[in-house]
Amino acid sequence: MLRDTENTYKRIKIKELKTDSSLIDQEVTVKGWVRTLRLQKAFAFMEVNDGSTVSNIQVVLNNSLSCYEELTQTIQTGACVRVVGSLVSSLGGKQAVEIQAKEVEILGNAPADFVLQKKRHSFEFLRTIAHLRPRTNTFGAVMRVRNSLAFATHKFFQERDFLYLNTPIITSSDCEGAGEMFAVSTLDLENPPKNESGKIDFTQDFFGKKSYLTVSGQLNGEAYALALSDIYTFGPTFRAENSNTSRHLAEFWMIEPEMAFADLKDDMDLADDYLKYLIEYLLNHNTEDLEFFNSFISNGLLEKLSHILETPTVRVSYTEAISILEKANAPFVFPVKWGIDLQSEHERFLTEVHFKGPAIVYNYPKEIKSFYMRRNNDEKTVAAMDLLVPGIGELIGGSQREERLEVLEQTIRNQGLDIENYDWYLDLRRYGSAPHAGFGLGFERLVQYTTGMENIRDVIPFPRYPQHALF
Ligand code: 4AD
Ligand code: MG
Numbered sequence: 001m002l003r004d005t006e007n008t009y010k011r012i013k014i015k016e017l018k019t020d021s022s023l024i025d026q027e028v029t030v031k032g033w034v035r036t037l038r039l040q041k042a043f044a045f046m047e048v049n050d051g052s053t054v055s056n057i058q059v060v061l062n063n064s065l066s067c068y069e070e071l072t073q074t075i076q077t078g079a080c081v082r083v084v085g086s087l088v089s090s091l092g093g094k095q096a097v098e099i100q101a102k103e104v105e106i107l108g109n110a111p112a113d114f115v116l117q118k119k120r121h122s123f124e125f126l127r128t129i130a131h132l133r134p135r136t137n138t139f140g141a142v143m144r145v146r147n148s149l150a151f152a153t154h155k156f157f158q159e160r161d162f163l164y165l166n167t168p169i170i171t172s173s174d175c176e177g178a179g180e181m182f183a184v185s186t187l188d189l190e191n192p193p194k195n196e197s198g199k200i201d202f203t204q205d206f207f208g209k210k211s212y213l214t215v216s217g218q219l220n221g222e223a224y225a226l227a228l229s230d231i232y233t234f235g236p237t238f239r240a241e242n243s244n245t246s247r248h249l250a251e252f253w254m255i256e257p258e259m260a261f262a263d264l265k266d267d268m269d270l271a272d273d274y275l276k277y278l279i280e281y282l283l284n285h286n287t288e289d290l291e292f293f294n295s296f297i298s299n300g301l302l303e304k305l306s307h308i309l310e311t312p313t314v315r316v317s318y319t320e321a322i323s324i325l326e327k328a329n330a331p332f333v334f335p336v337k338w339g340i341d342l343q344s345e346h347e348r349f350l351t352e353v354h355f356k357g358p359a360i361v362y363n364y365p366k367e368i369k370s371f372y373m374r375r376n377n378d379e380k381t382v383a384a385m386d387l388l389v390p391g392i393g394e395l396i397g398g399s400q401r402e403e404r405l406e407v408l409e410q411t412i413r414n415q416g417l418d419i420e421n422y423d424w425y426l427d428l429r430r431y432g433s434a435p436h437a438g439f440g441l442g443f444e445r446l447v448q449y450t451t452g453m454e455n456i457r458d459v460i461p462f463p464r465y466p467q468h469a470l471f
Pocket of ligand 2: 394396397
C-alpha cells in the first residue's frame with residue numbers, strides 16, 4: 001500500500017486504518033459514506049463507512065476547521081465524503097482510532113430524507129431498495145462473507161488440483177430431468193412460426209431447437225472429469241420452480257466438483273472436507289463479520305460454526321434415516337414411510353432435533369432421484385447423498401454417477417426422458433467409461449448457513465424469484 005508523504009492523498013481503506021498501527025499519527029485520506037453526524041458544542045462526530053469492514057471510522061470535526069459551519073449544516077446521512085486528517089488513538093472508549101479532520105470534501109451529498117437513516121429497517125423493505133441495501137451493516141457483512149466463501153472455494157479446489165471449468169449457461173439438455181427450466185428463445189412470442197402439425201416450429205429458433213437456461217453444469221462437468229480427472233464449476237444456475245420459500249431462488253450459484261475414479265464415499269469425504277474448510281476460512285478471515293452476525297442476526301452462530309469443525313459429520317443411510325423418523329413420534333404433516341422423498345420437516349427433524357448438527361443421508365430410493373445416479377446392487381436404491389444442515393435442509397446434493405451404458409440407457413427411458421438428447425452424454429460411457437462422482441453445493445444456502453441470515457433473498461446481491469426480477 002502506497003502511503004509515503006507524496007501519497008497522503010491516496011485513500012486508505014477503513015479496515016486498514018483499524019488494523020495497521022503504523023498509521024497512527026500519520027496523515028491519512030479516507031473516502032466513504034456518512035452513516036451519522038452528531039453535533040456537539042465545539043465538535044462534530046461523523047461516522048464514515050467504506051464497506052471494507054463492518055465498523056465505521058469516527059471522524060472528529062473541530063470547529064476550528066475552515067468551513068466548519070457550512071460543512072456541518074450541509075452534510076447529510078448517506079453523503080459520500082473525502083476526509084484528510086491525522087489518525088489518532090481515540091479518547092473515547094468505543095473505538096481504538098479516530099481521524100482528526102483537516103479537510104473534508106463532499107463528493108456527493110444526499111437529501112435530508114435519504115431513506116437509510118440510522119434506524120432498523122426490515123429485510124422485506126430493504127429488498128425493495130436492493131440497490132441501496134449494500135450501504136447497511138448487514139448487507140455489507142453478507143457480501144464480505146460471500147466474497148470470502150467464493151475465494152475459499154477456489155483455494156480449496158485449486159489446492160487439491162481440481163481444474164476450474166466454465167460450463168454453458170444455455171443448454172438443450174435437462175440435467176435434473178425435472179422440467180424446471182427457463183426457455184431461451186428469439187421467436188416472436190406473439191406470433192411464433194408453426195410446423196405442419198400446428199406446433200411451434202423451434203427449428204426456426206435461434207439454436208434450431210428448444211433451448212433453456214441451465215439447471216446444473218454437471219453433465220458437461222462429467223465430460224471434462226472423464227478426461228482431466230478432477231474439475232469443479234462455479235457458476236449461475238436457473239430453476240423455474242414456483243417455490244416461494246426462504247431457501248429457493250430462480251437464479252442461484254452452484255459449485256459442482258466432479259471426480260473421476262471416485263465412489264460415493266469419496267464424494268461424501270470431499271463434501272465434508274470442503275464444508276469444514278470453508279467454515280475454518282471464515283472463522284480466520286471474517287471474524288468481525290461473524291461476530292456481527294452472532295450478535296445481531298443469529299445468536300450462537302460462532303459456537304455452531306466452531307462445533308462443526310470439532311465434530312465428524314454424521315452419515316446415515318436413507319433407510320436408517322426413515323427408521324429414525326418413524327420412531328420419532330413427531331407430528332409430521334407428510335407421513336413417513338420408506339420410499340418418500342424427505343420433506344423439509346423431516347430434514348429439519350434429523351438435523352435440528354435428532355443429530356443437532358449437519359448430517360449426510362445416502363443411498364436414496366431410486367424412484368425419487370435423478371437418472372444419472374448409480375444404481376446400487378440392491379436394485380432399490382441409488383448411490384446418492386445429501387448433506388443436510390439445521391435451519392436450511394439440503395445444502396449439498398451429489399452422487400456416484402451411473403457409468404454402465406446399459407443401466408443408464410434403461411433409466412433414461414424408464415424416467416420418460418428423450419434419449420436423443422442424451423446421446424453425447426451416453427458417449428462418455430461408450431468410450432472409456434470410468435467410475436466417477438460429484439456433487440452440487442448451493443452457494444446462497446451456504447451463505448445463509450454461515451451468516452445465519454433467514455431468507456435466501458438476502459444473501460445474493462439482486463435476488464430473482466417469482467414475480468421479481470427488478471434491478
Ligand atoms: O440437488 P440439486 O438439484 O443437484 C444438482 O443439480 C446436481 N446436478 C448436483 C451435482 O451432483 N453436480 O442441487 C444442488 C444444490 C442443492 O443441494 C441446493 O443447495 C441448491 O443446489 N439448490 C438451490 N439453491 C437455491 N435455490 C434453488 N431453487 C435451489 N435448488 C437447488
Ligand atoms: Mg437435491
